Amino acid sequence: xxxxxxxxxxxxxxxxxxxxxxxxxxxxxxxxxxxxxxxxxxxxxxxxxxxxxxxxxxxxxxxxxxxxxxxxxxxxxxxxxxxxxxxxxxxxxxxxxxxxxxx
Numbered sequence: 001x002x003x004x005x006x007x008x009x010x011x012x013x014x015x016x017x018x019x020x021x022x023x024x025x026x027x028x029x030x031x032x033x034x035x036x037x038x039x040x041x042x043x044x045x046x047x048x049x050x051x052x053x054x055x056x057x058x059x060x061x062x063x064x065x066x067x068x069x070x071x072x073x074x075x076x077x078x079x080x081x082x083x084x085x086x087x088x089x090x091x092x093x094x095x096x097x098x099x100x101x102x103x
Contacts, residue, residue: 003074008081009061015074021054021085024066048072054085 004012023044028036045051048071055067064084068077 003076005055005067005076006079007057007060008065008079009063010057013057013060017057017059019056019058021056021064024052024054024085050077054082055079056084 003015005015005018006012007018023046025040025044028040032040051069051071053067053069054064056062056064064082066080066082068079069075070077
């Protein structure tokens with residue numbers, strides 16, 4: 001199934017132009033024990049619904065960005081420029097993409 005992803009830099013493009021970087025996970029703030037580190041590396045929420053993810057525009061601007069995607073329909077609700085997985089400050093998964101301002 002193909003769908004469109006709105007790149008924050010290039011506009012809407014086919015999903016085949018992108019590389020999936022995975023769910024946005026919260027990096028441990030202190031030195032984790034083996035169990036906590038294993039959970040951070042290997043376990044994801046994998047929800048059936050809205051999920052916050054990293055995407056890389058490999059055939060376009062070659063930048064990482066965050067996307068809010070409904071995994072049931074593959075509808076991309078919002079995108080936001082970001083540093084990429086493992087870069088910059090950590091954010092809770094639910095706060096990765098701020099809510100839109102009320103109009």
